[in-house]
Amino acid sequence: MKHLLGTESLSHANALAILDTAEEMAAVGEREVKKLPALRGRTVVNLFFEDSTRTRISFEAAAKRLSADVINFAAKGSSVSKGESLKDTAQTLEAMSADAVVIRHHASGAPARLANSGWIDAAVINAGDGTHAHPTQALLDAFTMRRHLARLAGTASTGTDLAGLRVIIAGDVLHSRVARSNVWLLRTLGASVTLVAPPTLLPVGVEHWPCTVNYDLDAALDAGVDAVMMLRVQAERMHNSFFPSTREYARRWGLDDARLARLDTLGLADTIIMHPGPMNRGLEISSAAADSPRSTVLAQVRNGVSVRMAALYLLLSGDLHDDAATPFSKDAR
Amino acid sequence: MTDSPAGPGTVSRVVLAAADIDRALTRIAYEILEANKGGKDLLLFGIPRRGYPLARRLAAKLAATDPALDADAIVGQLDVTMFRDDLAHQPTRAPQPTQLPAAGIDGKVVVLVDDVLYSGRTIRAALDALVDLGRPRAVRLAVLVDRGHRELPIRADHVGKNLPTSWREKVRVRLTETDGTDEVVIEAGA
Numbered sequence: 001m002k003h004l005l006g007t008e009s010l011s012h013a014n015a016l017a018i019l020d021t022a023e024e025m026a027a028v029g030e031r032e033v034k035k036l037p038a039l040r041g042r043t044v045v046n047l048f049f050e051d052s053t054r055t056r057i058s059f060e061a062a063a064k065r066l067s068a069d070v071i072n073f074a075a076k077g078s079s080v081s082k083g084e085s086l087k088d089t090a091q092t093l094e095a096m097s098a099d100a101v102v103i104r105h106h107a108s109g110a111p112a113r114l115a116n117s118g119w120i121d122a123a124v125i126n127a128g129d130g131t132h133a134h135p136t137q138a139l140l141d142a143f144t145m146r147r148h149l150a151r152l153a154g155t156a157s158t159g160t161d162l163a164g165l166r167v168i169i170a171g172d173v174l175h176s177r178v179a180r181s182n183v184w185l186l187r188t189l190g191a192s193v194t195l196v197a198p199p200t201l202l203p204v205g206v207e208h209w210p211c212t213v214n215y216d217l218d219a220a221l222d223a224g225v226d227a228v229m230m231l232r233v234q235a236e237r238m239h240n241s242f243f244p245s246t247r248e249y250a251r252r253w254g255l256d257d258a259r260l261a262r263l264d265t266l267g268l269a270d271t272i273i274m275h276p277g278p279m280n281r282g283l284e285i286s287s288a289a290a291d292s293p294r295s296t297v298l299a300q301v302r303n304g305v306s307v308r309m310a311a312l313y314l315l316l317s318g319d320l321h322d323d324a325a326t327p328f329s330k331d332a333r
Numbered sequence: 334m335t336d337s338p339a340g341p342g343t344v345s346r347v348v349l350a351a352a353d354i355d356r357a358l359t360r361i362a363y364e365i366l367e368a369n370k371g372g373k374d375l376l377l378f379g380i381p382r383r384g385y386p387l388a389r390r391l392a393a394k395l396a397a398t399d400p401a402l403d404a405d406a407i408v409g410q411l412d413v414t415m416f417r418d419d420l421a422h423q424p425t426r427a428p429q430p431t432q433l434p435a436a437g438i439d440g441k442v443v444v445l446v447d448d449v450l451y452s453g454r455t456i457r458a459a460l461d462a463l464v465d466l467g468r469p470r471a472v473r474l475a476v477l478v479d480r481g482h483r484e485l486p487i488r489a490d491h492v493g494k495n496l497p498t499s500w501r502e503k504v505r506v507r508l509t510e511t512d513g514t515d516e517v518v519i520e521a522g523a
Contacts, residue, residue, distance in 0.1 A: 021428055023430075024412070024428040027431060032465075032467075037461065038414075038415040038416075038420055313428075316421075
């Protein structure tokens with residue numbers, strides 16, 4: 001595995017390898033010296049064509065904890081605003097001998113273009129492209145769910161998957177790369193996914209995805225759920241009116257105080273509430289829900305650093321000895 | 334990897350059987366206590382994968398000799414994967430857990446335990462990993478087999494068996510906990 005572009009083609013074994021490695025990386029975060037020398041002398045470029053807070057900071061922290069050198073590149077304030085193409089930007093990075101490029105781009109497929117065009121040799125990690133994929137977010141969500149399951153069972157999470165977990169992903173599925181990456185990864189890990197959204201915010205072809213679709217959040221909650229993931233309403237991508245008013249959206253598809261209380265009434269004491277951030281409080285999620293003990297929003301951010309450390313380590317450590325057939329060898333001496 | 338049957342043209346020879354391994358560990362346990370003048374401040378850190386079961390066995394023997402020691406409280410596992418100098422040149426290795434005794438390692442005498450001492454590079458990585466965890470008073474090294482061919486100025490304090498080998502040969506340590514049987518085997522290449 002040389003690049004991490006999406007979760008659709010990620011195998012069960014490789015997904016578990018990333019999550020298990022992330023578990024060891026998380027242990028480093030609890031030590032006094034929160035640094036490992038694994039990527040010393042390597043250069044990681046954060047190439048962000050779109051605004052981001054947590055993903056960029058998270059990748060930067062992850063690379064620094066592995067002792068890599070980090071170069072941050074934001075399209076704003078760079079030559080991109082003078083019209084430089086992706087190819088020229090990429091070749092500039094190549095000339096600076098970047099070992100990994102973490103790319104966020106507003107166009108779906110930009111990371112794949114970067115990885116497969118032959119412009120650069122570096123490993124490419126997709127940090128979100130258009131409405132296509134956001135694999136590290138899906139991995140950190142799965143990591144958070146797996147830890148939750150392990151805590152309930154009182155066992156170690158290493159080596160386990162998400163078999164039997166019931167997940168609702170609710171909100172703006174149409175514009176959400178997080179939802180797409182999660183649907184594929186959660187399917188691979190054995191969870192069952194229900195998408196809940198108004199019909200206008202579901203993409204064409206959703207019936208071919210490995211999940212069920214429900215237009216009614218209350219009915220979906222009634223069926224029982226272990227994790228509710230609320231998606232952000234992406235106003236910046238909405239150039240049409242997808243629902244009559246924000247009030248109506250919040251009432252019908254938001255996780256408001258009434259639905260939060262309903263989780264207790266339904267006896268779903270162990271159900272967690274997830275959100276990839278940034279949150280629109282009062283729209284898709286109420287403040288009470290976002291700040292409740294069920295909320296894993298901050299745990300997701302914390303786990304993001306561990307998962308991104310794992311991804312960077314696994315992509316960069318063995319790359320001078322590339323063996324596509326067995327990317328991870330646990331027992332090699 | 335150790336489980337793979339020897340291919341055609343390889344000759345394997347058992348150099349330590351189960352009883353030999355046990356005797357060697359018993360002697361090492363006594364040597365550790367003697368060198369440390371008792372069990373005070375001792376910690377045993379096994380290096381994954383096969384160093385850890387060896388450390389557990391040594392701790393049980395130490396506890397049997399010195400009742401003041403609690404075998405579970407003095408054993409740890411030290412993963413050195415992220416500190417290796419060959420990360421870029423080997424297939425990717427998945428890191429193993431590091432487990433520290435609750436009391437920490439500051440001021441303690443840490444005995445690193447591994448199955449085979451060869452180039453010495455694993456031990457160098459272990460020394461680096463230890464630095465990030467605290468400041469032990471002393472670090473010692475116990476290995477079941479020393480097969481020579483050192484590439485770094487590192488030596489073991491306690492050795493189960495010195496085994497002169499050719500670099501073409503492979504030394505396989507198999508332990509009940511990881512491989513279902515106790516033996517040390519030399520495999521000669523064709």
